[in-house]
Amino acid sequence: MAEDRLRVLVVDDDPGQRETLARLIRALGYATDTAADGEEALEKLNALPAHVLVTDLVMPRLDGRGLLEQLRRQGGGPPAIVLTAYGSLEKAVLTVKDLGAFWYLEKPVEMAQLGVLLERAAAQSRLREETERLNRQLSYQGVLADLVGRSPAMQEVFSLIRQVAQHSAGVLITGESGTGKELAARAIHRLGPRRDEPFVAVNCAALPEALIESELFGHEKGAFTGALASRAGCFELAHGGMLLLDEIGDMPVATQAKLLRVLEDGRVRRLGGRSEIPVDVQVIASTNKDPQEAVRKGELRMDLYYRLNVFHIRMPPLRERKEDLPLLVEALIASLNEKYGCRVTEVEPEAFALLERHDWPGNVRELRNVLARAVILAGEGAIRRQHLPAALGGAPRPVTEQPSAPRAGIYVPLGTRLREAERELIVRTLEFAGNNKTRAAAILGIGLKTLHNKLKLYRLSSATARAGEGASAEP
Numbered sequence: 001m002a003e004d005r006l007r008v009l010v011v012d013d014d015p016g017q018r019e020t021l022a023r024l025i026r027a028l029g030y031a032t033d034t035a036a037d038g039e040e041a042l043e044k045l046n047a048l049p050a051h052v053l054v055t056d057l058v059m060p061r062l063d064g065r066g067l068l069e070q071l072r073r074q075g076g077g078p079p080a081i082v083l084t085a086y087g088s089l090e091k092a093v094l095t096v097k098d099l100g101a102f103w104y105l106e107k108p109v110e111m112a113q114l115g116v117l118l119e120r121a122a123a124q125s126r127l128r129e130e131t132e133r134l135n136r137q138l139s140y141q142g143v144l145a146d147l148v149g150r151s152p153a154m155q156e157v158f159s160l161i162r163q164v165a166q167h168s169a170g171v172l173i174t175g176e177s178g179t180g181k182e183l184a185a186r187a188i189h190r191l192g193p194r195r196d197e198p199f200v201a202v203n204c205a206a207l208p209e210a211l212i213e214s215e216l217f218g219h220e221k222g223a224f225t226g227a228l229a230s231r232a233g234c235f236e237l238a239h240g241g242m243l244l245l246d247e248i249g250d251m252p253v254a255t256q257a258k259l260l261r262v263l264e265d266g267r268v269r270r271l272g273g274r275s276e277i278p279v280d281v282q283v284i285a286s287t288n289k290d291p292q293e294a295v296r297k298g299e300l301r302m303d304l305y306y307r308l309n310v311f312h313i314r315m316p317p318l319r320e321r322k323e324d325l326p327l328l329v330e331a332l333i334a335s336l337n338e339k340y341g342c343r344v345t346e347v348e349p350e351a352f353a354l355l356e357r358h359d360w361p362g363n364v365r366e367l368r369n370v371l372a373r374a375v376i377l378a379g380e381g382a383i384r385r386q387h388l389p390a391a392l393g394g395a396p397r398p399v400t401e402q403p404s405a406p407r408a409g410i411y412v413p414l415g416t417r418l419r420e421a422e423r424e425l426i427v428r429t430l431e432f433a434g435n436n437k438t439r440a441a442a443i444l445g446i447g448l449k450t451l452h453n454k455l456k457l458y459r460l461s462s463a464t465a466r467a468g469e470g471a472s473a474e475p
């Protein structure tokens with residue numbers, strides 16, 4: 001029976017208080033274990049995880065705050081109830097308020113209050129276990145956060161992501177463009193103890209050298225011409241959470257030296273600033289270059305490379321894992337259907353064979369773009385060969401010439417006013433899209449709002465009502 005009960009670990013250096021508390025908790029129906037300080041608590045938790053932690057703050061060796069910090073570094077630990085001496089609640093709140101989800105309980109402990117808090121903490125613990133179980137289960141089915149893949153190579157990536165998510169160490173993600181490096185970084189964030197803290201991404205390649213340091217470290221008013229107001233940098237914005245340094249291989253080498261210093265000291269100084277601001281940030285770097293090659297060429301500092309490369313995740317190119325295509329195609333079509341208000345259900349075998357034959361130099365991003373076009377053109381039912389680009393061996397002719405397309409194409413005689421032509425094109429496209437405005441806008445390459453404006457401009461509401469069968473996907 002005892003195994004079915006939730007386990008509560010009671011940590012207090014005063015043996016009398018510890019035993020009294022443990023007895024109360026057992027009387028409430030929980031199993032208990034005890035520890036005399038943070039160190040002992042860590043040992044016990046490593047040997048057998050508890051569902052709830054009840055801990056005193058002031059203790060020898062490792063105190064309550066130290067214990068919670070250490071647990072957080074290891075991946076969160078169980079939900080915790082922090083004991084505070086009578087009248088010192090405020091101080092206790094200040095001591096550990098930055099360490100995540102807690103409840104406070106004033107000493108001497110009242111049975112009723114203790115019961116309520118234990119129930120809450122236990123509920124959270126169960127929720128966490130359930131979420132973890134579901135995540136594990138989904139990843140066996142080929143889904144981890146927003147990443148899809150069932151191939152051995154992707155399963156290895158998933159397993160690495162799950163492991164590094166539990167640590168705050170540096171992570172380097174490499175891989176060709178479009179292989180999902182950013183998605184992988186977001187998965188690490190979502191699966192780890194920093195999930196409720198910010199995720200900030202900076203693209204180091206997109207920023208001119210003069211701007212990147214201000215972007216990363218922030219600046220004080222007047223630090224340089226144009227610095228009209230003080231501004232926090234990405235490190236400060238990501239405090240407590242995660243910072244993705246995208247395209248690290250393109251960061252100026254001088255900036256890399258400053259970045260390394262921040263990583264070592266855990267403190268940033270804004271440009272033009274005097275004081276150093278402590279920051280707790282997990283840094284993930286990504287690059288589509290070969291990092292060792294970049295080090296050899298002097299584009300990436302070796303010391304920074306070692307600092308970031310504690311964990312290395314290599315995203316495999318799509319051509320090396322074509323067995324992921326069926327699952328990827330299914331997942332991407334589902335998301336594109338939603339985005340464009342379409343109802344595509346499958347890919348014809350002939351068309352799928354073309355997808356399999358292609359080499360995918362642009363990887364999953366290229367696949368997504370090819371499918372986006374196909375989903376928009378097909379609208380519903382199956383994606384056929386003619387919906388794929390000619391480069392893949394798809395439609396050699398424009399799709400609008402296909403007999404299945406109702407009155408596809410328009411004839412615009414010379415001398416037609418531009419407005420007239422546009423109006424006609426909109427009417428025909430709406431017809432072609434079954435009056436689904438989201439899809440029509442996508443075919444026309446304009447936003448839904450622009451389409452609405454044009455409908456109003458050309459007074460097309462009656463025309464669209466004529467064609468409309470209520471197929472519009474708009475809310």
Ligand SMILES: Nc1ncnc2c1ncn2[C@@H]1O[C@H](COP(=O)(O)OP(=O)(O)OP(=O)(O)O)[C@@H](O)[C@H]1O
Nearest residue numbers: 146147148176177178179180181182183288364365
């Ligand atoms: N395994 C995957 N499962 C589902 N979608 C994916 C996967 N990999 C990539 N994608 C999709 O491909 C696109 C590109 O992904 P992402 O931006 O993460 O790539 P990247 O490696 O960071 O590319 P780049 O080097 O060009 O920045 C996104 O639309 C993403 O949703």
Ligand SMILES: [Mg+2]
Nearest residue numbers: 181182246286
């Ligand atoms: Mg990217």
